[in-house]
């Protein structure tokens with residue numbers, strides 16, 4: 581896809597302006613996660629948390645190394661123990677792709693959290709750097725004995741974890757947002773799978789498309805998820821402080837009742 585400036589015709593085409601044509605391998609920081617998911621550090625310390633998909637986020641690295649959360653695991657389809665330089669390159673390339681796309685339509689974004697595009701680039705590059713060093717140290721690359729299991733390859737809608745392995749599953753900037761990439765069934769099966777591997781909660785941010793609208797199938801999806809979980813689940817929508825795409829600030833909490 582061309583990274584050149586968008587012409588008037590394509591700017592008028594909401595799809596080309598707002599939707600990335602592929603899921604990018606970038607990531608946010610621990611503090612951005614606290615905002616996206618309405619979380620408080622004091623409530624996280626005793627939890628086993630899965631970040632799914634974790635991408636190039638430094639959430640797992642920071643939660644484990646700096647904030648001493650009981651357990652934080654990241655999973656992603658890109659995690660490949662034998663090719664760390666390829667992962668790093670993908671992270672750098674996708675960051676530039678995202679920055680280029682965003683620079684073409686800065687007015688669609690709310691610049692309260694990051695003063696400007698350069699600051700955004702630095703924030704994302706810092707997360708990538710922290711992720712890569714931790715991945716190199718605590719991934720399987722140098723640990724064939726599988727002493728560490730912090731970064732796990734997983735391809736949704738399937739997860740390689742036992743039932744109720746975690747207390748909390750976090751999923752950001754993936755479901756709903758990439759409505760143009762993943763269909764209803766993918767959302768349905770992925771959410772059920774996340775619910776399978778948690779004992780308490782799944783949190784998903786955002787539940788909106790880039791144009792800030794909640795997908796029209798949302799209610800149907802929730803009804804079906806509840807049926808599949810034999811009604812042993814409740815859900816609520818929370819407004820969060822994290823708002824970069826203007827108006828995209830709603831997070832879904834799915835709570836298991838058994």
Ligand SMILES: C[S@@+](CC[C@H](N)C(=O)[O-])C[C@H]1O[C@@H](n2cnc3c(N)ncnc32)[C@H](O)[C@@H]1O
Pocket residue numbers: 603604605606607608632633634635636637655656657658734735736737751752753754
């Ligand atoms: C935009 S990143 C989000 C990373 C992180 N959650 C955050 O908010 O910063 C989306 C990630 O989804 C991963 N991904 C795409 N399709 C996937 C699938 N079917 N299963 C697992 N991961 C997938 C990509 O590799 C990418 O790293």
